[in-house]
Amino acid sequence: MTVSHLKKPGGASRYIAIEGPIGVGKTALARRLADSLAGDLVLEEFEENPFLERFYRDGRSAALPVQMFFLFARARQIEQMRQSDLFSNVRISDYLFTRDRLFAELNLDREELKLYEQISDNLAVEAPVPDLVIYLQASVDAIMQRLMRRNAPCDRFVDRTYVERLTDAYSRFFHNYDDGPLLIVNASQFDPVHNDADYDQLFGQIERTTGGRHFYNPAAAVLA
Numbered sequence: 001m002t003v004s005h006l007k008k009p010g011g012a013s014r015y016i017a018i019e020g021p022i023g024v025g026k027t028a029l030a031r032r033l034a035d036s037l038a039g040d041l042v043l044e045e046f047e048e049n050p051f052l053e054r055f056y057r058d059g060r061s062a063a064l065p066v067q068m069f070f071l072f073a074r075a076r077q078i079e080q081m082r083q084s085d086l087f088s089n090v091r092i093s094d095y096l097f098t099r100d101r102l103f104a105e106l107n108l109d110r111e112e113l114k115l116y117e118q119i120s121d122n123l124a125v126e127a128p129v130p131d132l133v134i135y136l137q138a139s140v141d142a143i144m145q146r147l148m149r150r151n152a153p154c155d156r157f158v159d160r161t162y163v164e165r166l167t168d169a170y171s172r173f174f175h176n177y178d179d180g181p182l183l184i185v186n187a188s189q190f191d192p193v194h195n196d197a198d199y200d201q202l203f204g205q206i207e208r209t210t211g212g213r214h215f216y217n218p219a220a221a222v223l224a
Contacts, residue, residue, distance in 0.1 A: 015128060016206070017096045019174075020136035020187070021166045022158060023147040028193040029136070030094035036203065039090035042081070045073045055107075056157035063107040067116055071100060075125045097127035102173045106165060132209060135174050136187040140164050183209045183216060190218040 016033065018026045027043060034041040046052060049069045055062040074097055081091075104116050138146075140163050147155040174182065183205065192199040198218060205216050 014131045015091045015093070016132045016134065017093045017130040018134045018136065019096045019099060019170070020138070021143055021163060021170055023143045023150060023155070023163075024136045024138045024187055025146070025191075025193060026094040026136060029134075030092045032193055032199060033203075033206075034092040037090045037092065039092045042077060042091060042093040044070075044095040045077075046070075048073070053154045053157065056154050056159070056162075059162075060109075064112045064116070067100075067104055067108060067112075068119070070103075071116070071120060071123070074100065074127075075123050078125055078127060081128070093130070096130065096133055097125075098179070099173060102169050106169045129179050132181045132183060132206065133177070133179075134206070135170070135182060135184045137167075137170075137184060138186075138188045140167055142188040143167070181209055181211050182213045184214065186215075186217045 018030050018033075020026050030041060030043065033039070049066060051062045051065040051069060055066045078097065100120070104113055108116055140160065143163055144160055147158055174184065185202065185205075190198055190202075192202045201218060202216070205214075
């Protein structure tokens with residue numbers, strides 16, 4: 001598996017964003033892909049968000065500061081990427097810049113959302129459009145089990161009802177996504193991080209996905 005496999009026509013480098021609800025495996029997969037491709041890794045700074053644990057504990061009281069922290073952090077990341085010319089390399093990200101509004105609409109009340117939109121508009125950040133988005137889907141049961149196994153500091157406070165609302169919001173978001181190629185992966189019983197066979201199957205599918213909307217069900221692929 002080499003970087004050249006994931007070049008766009010004409011030799012330009014490819015930008016891949018991995019998305020999905022909390023606990024689905026975005027960051028771990030992004031790290032493995034970046035390692036395979038000798039690519040630049042762009043990670044969501046969730047561990048640096050000082051409001052995140054309070055949000056999962058108390059919900060509404062910390063929703064706005066959580067959202068604003070992420071908004072400013074991502075705007076800063078985009079600017080750093082442009083200044084350091086990281087766009088000349090293969091890039092793997094564990095989130096999609098433009099899906100911020102998904103969380104804003106899910107977590108903020110009407111007045112908070114208006115404030116968020118005003119600040120976002122004033123930042124006028126031109127988010128890069130990925131050449132491929134990999135959307136990892138998983139059942140709520142699978143996600144809750146992974147959160148228990150992962151046992152990160154905030155994970156024990158994640159409520160099942162919130163995960164249900166979040167997975168529904170992701171489904172709606174990607175149902176309407178048409179900015180570029182989209183690969184939807186059924187990841188409920190699929191582990192491309194720790195299982196080399198699963199990873200090789202997914203990598204092959206990524207190589208073959210150059211446009212449009214594609215659905216990848218690993219179980220069906222094995223049976224085929």
